[in-house]
Amino acid sequence: xxxxxxxxxxxxxxxxYLADKLAAYEVNDEKLLSxxxxxxxxGGKRMRPxxxxxxxEALGLKLSDVDGxxxxxxxxxxxxxxxxxxxxxxxxxxxxGQPTCHRAFDEATAILAGDSLQTxxxxxxxxxxxxxxxxxxxxxxxxxxxxxxxxxxxCGGQALDISATDKVITLAELEKLHSLKTGALxxxxxxxxxxxxxxxxxxxxxxxxxxxxxxxxxxxxxxxIIDIISSEEELGKPAGSDVSSNKSTYPALLGLQxxxxxxxxxxxxxxxxxxxxxxxxxxxxxxxxxxxKRAH
Amino acid sequence: xxxxxxxxxxxxxxxxYLADKLAAYEVNDEKLLSxxxxxxxxGGKRMRPxxxxxxxEALGLKLSDVDGxxxxxxxxxxxxxxxxxxxxxxxxxxxxGQPTCHRAFDEATAILAGDSLQTxxxxxxxxxxxxxxxxxxxxxxxxxxxxxxxxxxxCGGQALDISATDKVITLAELEKLHSLKTGALxxxxxxxxxxxxxxxxxxxxxxxxxxxxxxxxxxxxxxxIIDIISSEEELGKPAGSDVSSNKSTYPALLGLQxxxxxxxxxxxxxxxxxxxxxxxxxxxxxxxxxxxKRAH
Numbered sequence: 270x271x272x273x274x275x276x277x278x279x280x281x282x283x284x285x286y287l288a289d290k291l292a293a294y295e296v297n298d299e300k301l302l303s304x305x306x307x308x309x310x311x312g313g314k315r316m317r318p319x320x321x322x323x324x325x326e327a328l329g330l331k332l333s334d335v336d337g338x339x340x341x342x343x344x345x346x347x348x349x350x351x352x353x354x355x356x357x358x359x360x361x362x363x364x365x366g367q368p369t370c371h372r373a374f375d376e377a378t379a380i381l382a383g384d385s386l387q388t389x390x391x392x393x394x395x396x397x398x399x400x401x402x403x404x405x406x407x408x409x410x411x412x413x414x415x416x417x418x419x420x421x422x423x424c425g426g427q428a429l430d431i432s433a434t435d436k437v438i439t440l441a442e443l444e445k446l447h448s449l450k451t452g453a454l455x456x457x458x459x460x461x462x463x464x465x466x467x468x469x470x471x472x473x474x475x476x477x478x479x480x481x482x483x484x485x486x487x488x489x490x491x492x493x494i495i496d497i498i499s500s501e502e503e504l505g506k507p508a509g510s511d512v513s514s515n516k517s518t519y520p521a522l523l524g525l526q527x528x529x530x531x532x533x534x535x536x537x538x539x540x541x542x543x544x545x546x547x548x549x550x551x552x553x554x555x556x557x558x559x560x561x562k563r564a565h
Numbered sequence: 566x567x568x569x570x571x572x573x574x575x576x577x578x579x580x581x582y583l584a585d586k587l588a589a590y591e592v593n594d595e596k597l598l599s600x601x602x603x604x605x606x607x608g609g610k611r612m613r614p615x616x617x618x619x620x621x622e623a624l625g626l627k628l629s630d631v632d633g634x635x636x637x638x639x640x641x642x643x644x645x646x647x648x649x650x651x652x653x654x655x656x657x658x659x660x661x662g663q664p665t666c667h668r669a670f671d672e673a674t675a676i677l678a679g680d681s682l683q684t685x686x687x688x689x690x691x692x693x694x695x696x697x698x699x700x701x702x703x704x705x706x707x708x709x710x711x712x713x714x715x716x717x718x719x720c721g722g723q724a725l726d727i728s729a730t731d732k733v734i735t736l737a738e739l740e741k742l743h744s745l746k747t748g749a750l751x752x753x754x755x756x757x758x759x760x761x762x763x764x765x766x767x768x769x770x771x772x773x774x775x776x777x778x779x780x781x782x783x784x785x786x787x788x789x790i791i792d793i794i795s796s797e798e799e800l801g802k803p804a805g806s807d808v809s810s811n812k813s814t815y816p817a818l819l820g821l822q823x824x825x826x827x828x829x830x831x832x833x834x835x836x837x838x839x840x841x842x843x844x845x846x847x848x849x850x851x852x853x854x855x856x857x858k859r860a861h
Contacts, residue, residue, distance in 0.1 A: 294716055297745060301716065301724035352680060357672035376653035377727055380676065381720050384648060384683065388715025391687050395707045408703060411691045419684025420590055420597065424677050428597035431673055449593060 337397030426450025452485035633693030722746025748781035
């Protein structure tokens with residue numbers, strides 16, 4: 270298993286930032302605040318924050334600037350998981366081996382917790398104490414998060430995913446779906462960080478975006494593969510749940526071996542994009558390796 | 566019945582702006598886009614946009630600048646109605662005499678439509694073509710919308726409203742609930758517009774915020790009264806639904822006459838705040854009158 274360099278360090282850092290942010294809220298409704306804390310702070314690999322931090326590291330940016338990006342992205346991610354798990358969506362009882370938010374609380378509270386975490390993401394971007402050189406980028410950072418999150422991004426992808434249930438869709442449709450549902454936010458984890466740099470060239474920005482596009486898609490292909498090969502015990506959610514809910518997957522369209530080949534190709538293309546860059550991209554390369562090797 | 570000056574004009578203006586904004590989206594998922602259009606464009610009095618426009622008028626601001634504020638606020642309002650109507654929340658089948666979004670589509674689509682409309686509100690604020698003098702206010706405008714919408718605002722208020730169901734709460738708790746659930750957004754309809762002005766004094770800003778606070782609360786008190794005195798046919802939703810779901814209301818705590826007295830006092834205080842201002846505030850005063858006289 271590929272170990273991610275300094276993963277613990279960055280997980281601790283982002284968890285602390287997010288916990289502090291919620292702790293600073295004046296308590297209006299205790300239950301809603303608890304549900305937000307539950308959805309945001311209980312578990313989670315923090316892949317998006319990690320990706321943001323190692324991108325910032327490669328570019329020599331201040332971690333304190335990356336904090337704002339990482340935290341906003343994780344709030345959007347947590348909001349999406351809470352809503353995706355709802356009975357009218359994927360109807361999942363477990364997430365990360367724990368009861369899903371609507372199971373631990375109730376449905377209304379889970380919906381509101383998701384809603385409030387979306388707002389929190391924008392709260393963080395608009396209020397984070399960026400250093401002077403980054404301040405002028407605040408608007409374009411918010412714009413990027415908008416594009417990655419709403420109808421044009423993650424929410425649109427989730428809708429496409431629901432529409433595709435019980436249907437056979439083409440590979441192009443499956444890629445479109447995932448590029449919106451999970452790809453947009455993973456890509457933003459890189460591109461929002463490159464946006465903060467005043468030194469990076471347009472071409473370097475582009476290559477990092479290409480890297481992010483490819484690992485975003487590879488992440489989903491690998492997810493589909495894991496869903497087939499993992500046991501329920503390892504995964505913390507019912508194995509094969511995508512198959513049982515009749516969702517199109519890469520293994521369903523390409524076969525298991527074809528899907529793994531697809532993941533490998535995406536991996537190679539991600540590494541090629543990195544190879545053009547004049548930075549130390551070891552951790553970014555390692556992250557790509559982690560994505561296509563991970564077992565859960 | 567008090568007629569609002571130029572209400573049709575402003576309704577048409579904001580409807581066109583919102584329709585254009587959604588029409589400009591590349592179609593990813595047709596059903597989700599239709600649900601967003603249904604929730605945002607079918608009916609609605611456009612009270613928040615109207616309030617923003619007449620505030621802007623009083624201050625001599627450009628309508629094209631106010632458009633961005635009005636549209637963002639209406640997106641948040643529409644998102645909140647879609648989610649509040651869901652089976653796990655108020656479980657309403659009708660809204661403005663039409664099937665609620667989850668009835669016209671389905672629950673998953675309604676949840677995603679609300680989610681996407683929240684993002685759209687920030688999309689509008691971050692991308693609206695403000696005039697040069699307002700551009701520097703973009704960040705503080707987004708900050709105001711964040712505070713009015715999320716846990717510290719509308720979502721927090723909705724959670725308090727749910728918590729208060731089947732409970733007797735105090736008048737102070739009821740006011741807190743409504744100041745967050747409906748007051749925050751109505752107040753922002755005024756204060757986001759005053760924020761755009763470079764000429765207004767701090768005291769004048771404060772007086773307009775006081776006006777907005779009082780009409781925001783009066784709006785809710787009047788809503789509770791209407792819920793009791795209206796027939797189902799007039800209202801387009803089941804009359805007395807707040808009583809039947811055991812929600813605390815002003816009439817329940819103060820009696821019908823006491824609630825009307827409360828609304829009248831708030832109305833007088835709103836007018837007093839306006840009286841201190843060196844602007845033509847006739848339409849704002851008329852709006853206050855409309856709020857406490859309206860029958861639905």
